[in-house]
Amino acid sequence: MSDYKTIPKKIKEQRKFYAITFTVIALLYIIATIQTKFNPFDFFFKMGNFFDFLLNELLPPNFELSGGLGLISLVMQNIGMSIIPTFFGGIIAFCLSFLTSYSTAPNRVIAIILRGLASFQRNLPSAIWLMILVMAFGIGTTVGVLALTINTIGYLLRGFADVLDEVGKESMEAIDSVGARYLPKLFQCVIPAALPGFISWLLYAIEINILSSTVIGAVGGGGIGMIMMSHWKLFRFRTSFGIILALAVTVIVVNSLTDYLRKRVIR
Amino acid sequence: MINSSIYSNDAILSVKGLKKYYGATKAVDDVDFDIKPGEIVSIIGRSGAGKSTVMRCINRLVLRDEGSITFEGMEITNKMSPKQLREARSRIGFIFQNYNLVYRLTVFQNVMHGRLGYMSTLDGVLGRYSEEDKMKAYNIIETLGLNEQLYQRAADLSGGQKQRVAIARALMQEPSLLMCDEPIASLDPVTSRTIMELIVSQARERGIACLINLHQVDFAKEYSTRIIGMRDGKLVFDGSSAILTDDMISYIYKGDDNRLGNQSVDMQISNKPVEEYNIV
Numbered sequence A: 001m002s003d004y005k006t007i008p009k010k011i012k013e014q015r016k017f018y019a020i021t022f023t024v025i026a027l028l029y030i031i032a033t034i035q036t037k038f039n040p041f042d043f044f045f046k047m048g049n050f051f052d053f054l055l056n057e058l059l060p061p062n063f064e065l066s067g068g069l070g071l072i073s074l075v076m077q078n079i080g081m082s083i084i085p086t087f088f089g090g091i092i093a094f095c096l097s098f099l100t101s102y103s104t105a106p107n108r109v110i111a112i113i114l115r116g117l118a119s120f121q122r123n124l125p126s127a128i129w130l131m132i133l134v135m136a137f138g139i140g141t142t143v144g145v146l147a148l149t150i151n152t153i154g155y156l157l158r159g160f161a162d163v164l165d166e167v168g169k170e171s172m173e174a175i176d177s178v179g180a181r182y183l184p185k186l187f188q189c190v191i192p193a194a195l196p197g198f199i200s201w202l203l204y205a206i207e208i209n210i211l212s213s214t215v216i217g218a219v220g221g222g223g224i225g226m227i228m229m230s231h232w233k234l235f236r237f238r239t240s241f242g243i244i245l246a247l248a249v250t251v252i253v254v255n256s257l258t259d260y261l262r263k264r265v266i267r
Numbered sequence B: 001m002i003n004s005s006i007y008s009n010d011a012i013l014s015v016k017g018l019k020k021y022y023g024a025t026k027a028v029d030d031v032d033f034d035i036k037p038g039e040i041v042s043i044i045g046r047s048g049a050g051k052s053t054v055m056r057c058i059n060r061l062v063l064r065d066e067g068s069i070t071f072e073g074m075e076i077t078n079k080m081s082p083k084q085l086r087e088a089r090s091r092i093g094f095i096f097q098n099y100n101l102v103y104r105l106t107v108f109q110n111v112m113h114g115r116l117g118y119m120s121t122l123d124g125v126l127g128r129y130s131e132e133d134k135m136k137a138y139n140i141i142e143t144l145g146l147n148e149q150l151y152q153r154a155a156d157l158s159g160g161q162k163q164r165v166a167i168a169r170a171l172m173q174e175p176s177l178l179m180c181d182e183p184i185a186s187l188d189p190v191t192s193r194t195i196m197e198l199i200v201s202q203a204r205e206r207g208i209a210c211l212i213n214l215h216q217v218d219f220a221k222e223y224s225t226r227i228i229g230m231r232d233g234k235l236v237f238d239g240s241s242a243i244l245t246d247d248m249i250s251y252i253y254k255g256d257d258n259r260l261g262n263q264s265v266d267m268q269i270s271n272k273p274v275e276e277y278n279i280v
Helices: A012-037 A047-058 A069-102 A109-122 A126-137 A140-166 A169-179 A182-219 A223-233 A239-263 B049-059 B081-091 B107-118 B121-126 B131-143 B159-172 B189-206 B217-223 B246-253 B265-270
Strands: B013-022 B025-035 B038-042 B066-071 B074-075 B094-097 B177-181 B209-214 B226-231 B235-238
Touching: A047 A239, A069 A109, A069 A140, A069 A182, A069 A239, A069 B209, A109 A140, A126 A140, A126 A182, A140 A182, A169 A182, A169 B094, A169 B107, A182 A223, A182 A239, A182 B107, A182 B121, A223 A239, A239 B246, B013 B049, B025 B049, B038 B049, B038 B189, B038 B217, B038 B235, B049 B066, B049 B177, B074 B081, B081 B094, B081 B107, B094 B159, B107 B131, B107 B159, B107 B217, B131 B159, B159 B189, B177 B189, B189 B209, B189 B217, B209 B217, B226 B246
Parallel strands: B025 B235, B038 B209, B038 B226, B094 B177, B177 B209
Antiparallel strands: B013 B025, B013 B066, B066 B074, B226 B235
8 A cells, every 4th residue: 555645546457458558549540640641630721611612502401302303202212212121121031030040040050151141241331232233233223222121131130130049048948848849939939029129120220221221322222312412413512402401300200200119119 | 638547556757867967067967766646746955956957858958968768658868859859848847937938928828838839830820729728728827816917918927926827837738747947946935835835736636746846945845745855966865755854954955075964954054055046
């Protein structure tokens, strides 16, 4: 005790660990800045340009789209583009998840393979799938929906499998011990227990897909993203900004709806 | 229904030379015992003595390493067909310490699960239980005093009620053997007594043989016709409660031979470590 003027809150090793960690992070930041030639002060120097663009080019937003679909129907299309992939991706992920979760998989090798595929797929952004699919099917909503579906299967499969892993091994043991067959066990025990988790993941998928369908659209997947991008390219920034604001409202509304549903389902 | 004329003289369950290892640990080490129809047998022993593993080997929730198990004349092997295994399991009720219900489902649905072992895949998947079975379930639920909770979710029940649902589920199987793995370890003393009385009275009434893992020696003495003592995976006592001496009890429950008999039995039992039941 006599070594210290005050009683230390942490032991010496721990403080050393924090100091090293902090130094490493600071070094990484400096290296990254040099590498990318990113100048953090650029933002302040060019702030004038930014506000100039914001005030003169983007504002006020234009909500009236000339020709083609109106804003409301575009937003509806956007929601549709997130629901369809969630629906199909959900069905496929649902079926595959029982083969993927270690607690329900009849075959461990298949489970490992599916798990690997889902993880690999989850780390591929849907835009990559879109680029590949556009080569085969051309630009349009179909390709966008397809890319989103593939992506959705990836993370829903992983999510569903995790939900199944967490279904009590105990209740499954009980159903095994009454001599039930495999499928009745799934339908009478596993699925009822996993249902809230599944629904929660599906709602999450809708949230994600609303956002990614926009990004997907912007790079050729059709829908609201594509319309927004085409206005942007024609320097109709006010119209683009109107679409962006409509999107933001959609996302907020949909998210609060899914939040509400989630709370209702999980109790 | 068991055909009592076939089994009345023979053991309904026969365990011979049962061994189960977890790595170098001998969880069950050469255990032999028989259970006759209608017998109520308690297995006592410390946590980790192998009581639970013995039970799980019998209905093959755990695969054994050595030995033979015969249930209703059918050899339970590690290589039996899934169909045979299901048949054997459907005749053995199993009650768990943690009730092991499907908590999002209602009491009635949970009780009906007891029939799944007798149903085709399609009927099981769709939950198409016969009216006769449903009536039977209702009667059992009423007998166990749960009719007011019939359509309540199992999650909303108290511990004692949950265990009664588990008993009802096991009775729906119309088993000839009921295995209870620490059925009252998660319950308060008053509820424990109610549950023990229900298990034993229902088993007697229906002519079901019972094998019960217990921590509480007093309960074991009170409710069973025979007691099996296990220690470090070995069977060290098998007989009626009348011949279960205090010395024997302290031997069963004592981890350390050196201190055998130095303390009063009650002290030793109440001081026994309440470890989690993971190892076995």
